[in-house]
Amino acid sequence: MQTQNHPLIAPTLGTARQLTSFHYGPTGAQKVYIQSSLHADELPGMLTAWALRRKIAELETAGRLKGEVVLVPVPNPIGLNQHFFGHLSGRFDTHSTQNFNRNFHDLSALIQPVIEARLSEQDIEANRTAIRSAIREALDALTPETELASQRVALQKLSYDADIVLDLHCDWEAALHIYTNPDLWPDVEPLARYLDSKASLLALNSVGNPFDEIHSFCWSDLRARYGDRFPIPNGSISVTIELRGQRDVSYEYAERDAQAIVEYLTARGVIDGTAAELPPLEFAATPLAGTGPLVAPISGVLVYRCEVGSWVDVGAPIADIVDPLTDRVVTVTSSVAGVLYARHSTRFATAGLEFARVAGATAFRSGSLLSN
Numbered sequence: 001m002q003t004q005n006h007p008l009i010a011p012t013l014g015t016a017r018q019l020t021s022f023h024y025g026p027t028g029a030q031k032v033y034i035q036s037s038l039h040a041d042e043l044p045g046m047l048t049a050w051a052l053r054r055k056i057a058e059l060e061t062a063g064r065l066k067g068e069v070v071l072v073p074v075p076n077p078i079g080l081n082q083h084f085f086g087h088l089s090g091r092f093d094t095h096s097t098q099n100f101n102r103n104f105h106d107l108s109a110l111i112q113p114v115i116e117a118r119l120s121e122q123d124i125e126a127n128r129t130a131i132r133s134a135i136r137e138a139l140d141a142l143t144p145e146t147e148l149a150s151q152r153v154a155l156q157k158l159s160y161d162a163d164i165v166l167d168l169h170c171d172w173e174a175a176l177h178i179y180t181n182p183d184l185w186p187d188v189e190p191l192a193r194y195l196d197s198k199a200s201l202l203a204l205n206s207v208g209n210p211f212d213e214i215h216s217f218c219w220s221d222l223r224a225r226y227g228d229r230f231p232i233p234n235g236s237i238s239v240t241i242e243l244r245g246q247r248d249v250s251y252e253y254a255e256r257d258a259q260a261i262v263e264y265l266t267a268r269g270v271i272d273g274t275a276a277e278l279p280p281l282e283f284a285a286t287p288l289a290g291t292g293p294l295v296a297p298i299s300g301v302l303v304y305r306c307e308v309g310s311w312v313d314v315g316a317p318i319a320d321i322v323d324p325l326t327d328r329v330v331t332v333t334s335s336v337a338g339v340l341y342a343r344h345s346t347r348f349a350t351a352g353l354e355f356a357r358v359a360g361a362t363a364f365r366s367g368s369l370l371s372n
Contacts, residue, residue, distance in 0.1 A: 001057060006158075008077070009150040011095070017077040017147070019154050024056045025065030030270050033162035034261070035072040035155065038101050038169065038211060040079030040090025044243040044253060045168025049073040051251075051258035059262075059271055067270040070162070075155055076100050078147060093148050099372065101169075102208040104152050107160065107218035108225075110138035116226060124231035131222065131235060132161045159215065164268065165238035166261065167212040172345040173245040175309030176257075177201065177359075180239045181216035185285055187237045190267055192285070193278045194260035195241065198309045199341035199359040200281075203288035206369040212238040245308075246345065283311070283339050288370075289363035292336035294356040296321050296349035298328070303347075304356075305331075306340055313337050318356055321349050336360030 006019040034052065036045030049071055056069050074080060079090030079100050092099055111134040118130040139157050144150040159165055171177075177199035180188045185202060192200045205217055215238035223232045243257055267275035296302070300323040306312060312334045321330045334340070336358050343356035354371065 001060060006154045008154065009144060009147045011147040017081075019072060019075060019077065019151065019158075021158055022053060022071045022073075024060045024069045024071070025067055025270075027068050030067035030164070030268070031162045032067060032069045032164045032166070032265060032270055033072075033159040034069070034166045034168070035075040035159075035211075036168035037073070037080075037090075038075050038155075038167060040076045040082070040100070041088045042090070042170040042246060044170045044246070044249050044257075045241075046073055047249055047251075047254040048168055048243060048257045048261075051254040052261060055258055055262055064272040065270070066272050067163075069265070069270070070158060072155070072158065076151065078151060096146070096148060098148065099208075100148075101167075101210045104209045104211055104214045105139070105142070105156060106209055107135050107138075107156075107214055108221040111135055115222070119226060119230040119232075121230055124233050127230055128233050128235050131219075131232070135160045135218070155211070156214075162215070162236060164265070164270070165212060165215045165236055167238070167240045168243055169240055170243045170246055170248065171342040173247075173308055174242055174342040175199065175339070176244050177242045177341045178239055179203065179206075179212065179242070179288065181213070181220060182287075183220050184216055184234055184237050184239075187234070188239055189281065189285070190278055191239060191241075191260075191264040193281050194263045194276070195257065196260075196279065196282070198283055199339045200283075200285035201288040201291065201341075201359060202285055203369055206288055208368060208370060210240070210370065212240040242342070283359070284361070286338060286359045286361050287363040289365045290336065290338070290360040291365070291369075292334060292338070292358045292360050293354045294318050294332050294334065294358070296332065296351060296353045296355055298323060298330055299349060299351045300324070300328075300330075301347060302344070302349040302355060304343065308340055308343055310340055311338070312340050312358055318358075319343075334358050336362070 002023040010016045036049040120126045175198035182202040215236040219235040300321040303320040338359040
């Protein structure tokens, strides 16, 4: 194992932060990149990364790592330092107001000026190499001017050439669910099974350039542009894994989720051995554009009437909004049939608050598909 430190731009006099990455296994074969808690207040992934580091170290010692595994347990030291009156608030950068998991560089756009001339009409592996080389050149040519920009570039330099990219997050309150590119679903489905994902949400471009998406979208976009002339592979199996809710931090969950990732990497040949038998997938993958958001029509006390991870039909009551001043109770029902996969942790709703989402099977939304 090797440890590498990556300094960030110092935001003010007398301060300095860095990223730390842990590198296991041999280079030159498959590469896996895993990070946790890019939203710094989403801590289940950080504990899972801690458990995973120990497993990967043992596998390396035993000579079972056939590829490189790069782990970044703390990819957002900026957000991890944002405490207000004892509350950790790590989703948005307080200086720029930007979401830490948005606005990564569009890799396909970066290499458009040069890539067509470098592509081969016959050799798909040569094209994989050419695309990755062009991305590296483009990332090296960037000159970030802020601490946040330098953090984003550092993370992309660590991950751009990974065959598998796993970004560990969580929601307010949620069942375990994942986001990925529909082009990748055959490769990602075994991971969903090992994790016991209750919702698998597919989108080519959800808008906003989140971390996992910029890796897979690059290859899909290049195929759309040049695939009729040049063979272009799926160069990155990238997935956001939502490890339940913010309070679901436990050794039991961390052990379970880390082992699920190990089984997946074993099935992919990154780890030598026989992977565990694939468990069933309880619910089929659905388009992210098919998720039905639930919005509070009035302000009041929010009382949930069903649990995350449960199937709901159209018209099923999801929550009541109780106004204690007028005795008015408004029941909000689901507009789609599917899995209630995430809900807000607040129990007081402001009018217009989106407080839950249901994974429906039919796409009907467009534009920006992710929450802020």
